[in-house]
Amino acid sequence: MRSTSRFGEYGGQFVPESLMYALDELEDAYRTIVPSNVFRLEMAYYLTEYAGRPTPLTFCRNLSADLSCRIYLKREDLLHSGAHKLNNALGQALLAKCMGKQRIIAETGAGQHGVASAIAGAALGLPVEVYMGEEDIRRQSLNVARMHMLGANVIPVASGSRTLKDAINEALRDWVTNVRDTHYLIGSVVGPHPFPSLVREFQTVIGNEIREQVMAKEGRLPDAMVACVGGGSNAIGMFAPFLDDPVDLYGAEAGGEGLAGRHGATLCGGTPGVLHGSYTYLIQDAFGQVLESHSISAGLDYPGVGPEHSFLRDTQRVIYRPVTDAEAVDSFLYLSRTEGIIPALESAHAIALARQIAGDREPDDILIINLSGRGDKDVAQVAGLMGGDP
Amino acid sequence: MNSRISGAFRLRERPLIVTCVVAGDPSFAESIQISRELVDAGADMIEIVMPFSDPVADGPVIQQAGSRARAAGMTTERLFDLVREIRRETTIPLLIMTYANIVVRRGIRKFYRDAADAGADGVVVADVPLEEADPFCAAARMAGIDPILFISQTTSPERMDKILAKAGGFIYLVAALGVTGTREDLAPHTIDLLKVVKERTTLPVVPGFGISTPDQVRRYAQAGADGVIVGSALIRMIGERVSRTEGSGQGIGDLVRAMKHAACCE
Numbered sequence: 111m112r113s114t115s116r117f118g119e120y121g122g123q124f125v126p127e128s129l130m131y132a133l134d135e136l137e138d139a140y141r142t143i144v145p146s147n148v149f150r151l152e153m154a155y156y157l158t159e160y161a162g163r164p165t166p167l168t169f170c171r172n173l174s175a176d177l178s179c180r181i182y183l184k185r186e187d188l189l190h191s192g193a194h195k196l197n198n199a200l201g202q203a204l205l206a207k208c209m210g211k212q213r214i215i216a217e218t219g220a221g222q223h224g225v226a227s228a229i230a231g232a233a234l235g236l237p238v239e240v241y242m243g244e245e246d247i248r249r250q251s252l253n254v255a256r257m258h259m260l261g262a263n264v265i266p267v268a269s270g271s272r273t274l275k276d277a278i279n280e281a282l283r284d285w286v287t288n289v290r291d292t293h294y295l296i297g298s299v300v301g302p303h304p305f306p307s308l309v310r311e312f313q314t315v316i317g318n319e320i321r322e323q324v325m326a327k328e329g330r331l332p333d334a335m336v337a338c339v340g341g342g343s344n345a346i347g348m349f350a351p352f353l354d355d356p357v358d359l360y361g362a363e364a365g366g367e368g369l370a371g372r373h374g375a376t377l378c379g380g381t382p383g384v385l386h387g388s389y390t391y392l393i394q395d396a397f398g399q400v401l402e403s404h405s406i407s408a409g410l411d412y413p414g415v416g417p418e419h420s421f422l423r424d425t426q427r428v429i430y431r432p433v434t435d436a437e438a439v440d441s442f443l444y445l446s447r448t449e450g451i452i453p454a455l456e457s458a459h460a461i462a463l464a465r466q467i468a469g470d471r472e473p474d475d476i477l478i479i480n481l482s483g484r485g486d487k488d489v490a491q492v493a494g495l496m497g498g499d500p
Numbered sequence: 501m502n503s504r505i506s507g508a509f510r511l512r513e514r515p516l517i518v519t520c521v522v523a524g525d526p527s528f529a530e531s532i533q534i535s536r537e538l539v540d541a542g543a544d545m546i547e548i549v550m551p552f553s554d555p556v557a558d559g560p561v562i563q564q565a566g567s568r569a570r571a572a573g574m575t576t577e578r579l580f581d582l583v584r585e586i587r588r589e590t591t592i593p594l595l596i597m598t599y600a601n602i603v604v605r606r607g608i609r610k611f612y613r614d615a616a617d618a619g620a621d622g623v624v625v626a627d628v629p630l631e632e633a634d635p636f637c638a639a640a641r642m643a644g645i646d647p648i649l650f651i652s653q654t655t656s657p658e659r660m661d662k663i664l665a666k667a668g669g670f671i672y673l674v675a676a677l678g679v680t681g682t683r684e685d686l687a688p689h690t691i692d693l694l695k696v697v698k699e700r701t702t703l704p705v706v707p708g709f710g711i712s713t714p715d716q717v718r719r720y721a722q723a724g725a726d727g728v729i730v731g732s733a734l735i736r737m738i739g740e741r742v743s744r745t746e747g748s749g750q751g752i753g754d755l756v757r758a759m760k761h762a763a764c765c766e
Binding site for chain 1: 663
């Protein structure tokens with residue numbers, strides 16, 4: 111029953127005893143409710159009628175000409191809410207409702223998962239409370255306002271570094287206190303088993319659609335795919351259906367100021383340890399104290415990573431590379447000006463890595479980039495970096 | 501296992517008062533002084549909390565104490581020095597309480613060996629449930645350390661039996677759902693849970709989480725608890741002492757004495 115709680119040596123269930131009841135209950139629901147026809151039909155309704163799936167796989171003429179290979183973007187930026195986070199939020203909220211939970215809690219960094227949870231809660235009639243670090247509330251006021259308008263309650267977190275890591279700590283503390291009637295809607299492929307598998311399940315729609323779309327357009331599988339990796343849910347969702355195929359997979363991590371300085375590149379610059387319920391790569395000191403990460407993109411600003419990515423790193427099935435803040439901002443503007451698409455700063459990391467690896471590809475090679483979210487939320491921040499003259 | 505912990509419970513005339521101190525809060529030297537005060541006031545056991553950056557099982561009091569301690573330079577290396585210093589002054593059982601990553605980062609077997617060498621008798625890891633317990637329990641037993649495990653209100657009877665089969669020293673009964681911190685009241689089902697666990701094991705059963713008043717101690721004592729763990733109530737007093745200039749220092753000793761007195765009315 112617990113055969114999938116680990117990815118190689120990574121993952122597991124490092125949580126206080128009081129939470130095991132909720133994890134067991136969730137695992138049962140995952141195994142019985144999620145595969146049921148009723149659930150699948152409900153999910154299909156919400157994903158297509160409500161959220162706007164399938165999202166397009168856009169052939170980018172200008173990017174392809176500039177980078178000398180066939181470039182496609184998977185357009186999660188066009189999903190309702192503006193990012194891939196909604197796939198998981200709808201899935202888990204629907205599951206929570208089927209389980210009879212009365213209340214949803216969530217954590218958020220940039221606010222995208224908080225907004226997605228607030229949307230899912232509003233659509234499904236469940237009250238939502240979102241934990242968000244005080245520092246992030248200050249940085250992401252637009253998304254805080256969106257959550258309020260959607261009827262969610264945003265709870266400021268003043269502990270630790272007042273960012274995503276501390277918001278997860280506080281959400282776990284809430285969950286352990288209200289475990290019987292509350293579902294913790296975790297936003298990425300992180301946390302204790304079964305969350306990494308459950309969130310992958312709901313995000314795999316990205317990769318499944320890509321497979322169908324690229325076969326229809328090109329008649330063959332892609333040669334390479336690129337996604338950004340913070341916790342890593344958009345990347346896992348994209349990669350999962352291709353892990354056994356001859357497709358080169360690349361993950362772009364938050365290189366921040368570079369690996370010698372402050373960064374969020376857990377897989378490129380971290381070591382294995384236990385955080386938020388799973389054994390995975392972390393940014394930590396010699397004694398196991400978790401350090402603060404840094405990224406220009408709040409969505410990648412996390413000192414841990416999903417345990418499956420740790421496994422894919424060690425087995426070298428996926429190549430992970432750091433992308434610096436400066437490279438990400440450059441690619442944010444590059445995509446905006448080359449294709450007329452403003453990417454989220456998170457997704458701009460994937461664009462930057464794609465530009466780096468495109469030089470090694472043949473002109474006929476197909477390279478797909480996951481455009482995990484749109485950049486509206488980052489416009490003010492980037493405008494500020496440009497001296498207010500975008 | 502004939503450990504210092506099992507010996508203390510075997511010889512007990514009343515439920516034991518397990519007191520807590522956060523290692524290095526507010527400083528290494530003051531932790532030694534505080535432990536001395538706890539021993540002088542009659543504490544039966546000391547749980548030394550090694551702070552972790554992300555203590556998800558702890559409420560604000562222990563979080564803040566942990567931050568103070570880490571800011572003052574507490575590390576795993578210093579933790580063992582501290583245990584060694586406290587061990588030199590007392591023969592009562594000493595426990596280390598921490599989180600999985602502190603143990604994993606040092607190497608599980610090395611952590612337990614170092615704990616034993618320093619003079620600790622038991623180790624409690626807040627985020628290691630039954631599913632992850634095997635390597636921790638094995639390393640503990642190899643080092644001669646009691647692996648203390650938790651049972652909570654949400655633990656099913658079948659699970660309970662598996663936990664009881666692995667645990668050593670005593671069972672840490674999670675007296676309230678949620679995080680550590682003082683609570684005035686006592687959930688009625690905690691008493692029921694205590695009785696259920698007592699019926700299933702010969703291990704001592706010791707409630708912790710939210711125990712801050714002599715009245716709570718009295719009620720647990722009457723219900724058959726083998727001890728009580730008093731954490732946040734003491735650690736909060738230490739925090740208050742830090743924020744004032746030169747506090748009395750009487751507070752923690754008085755609380756321990758009052759709780760011991762309450763425990764006598766079993």
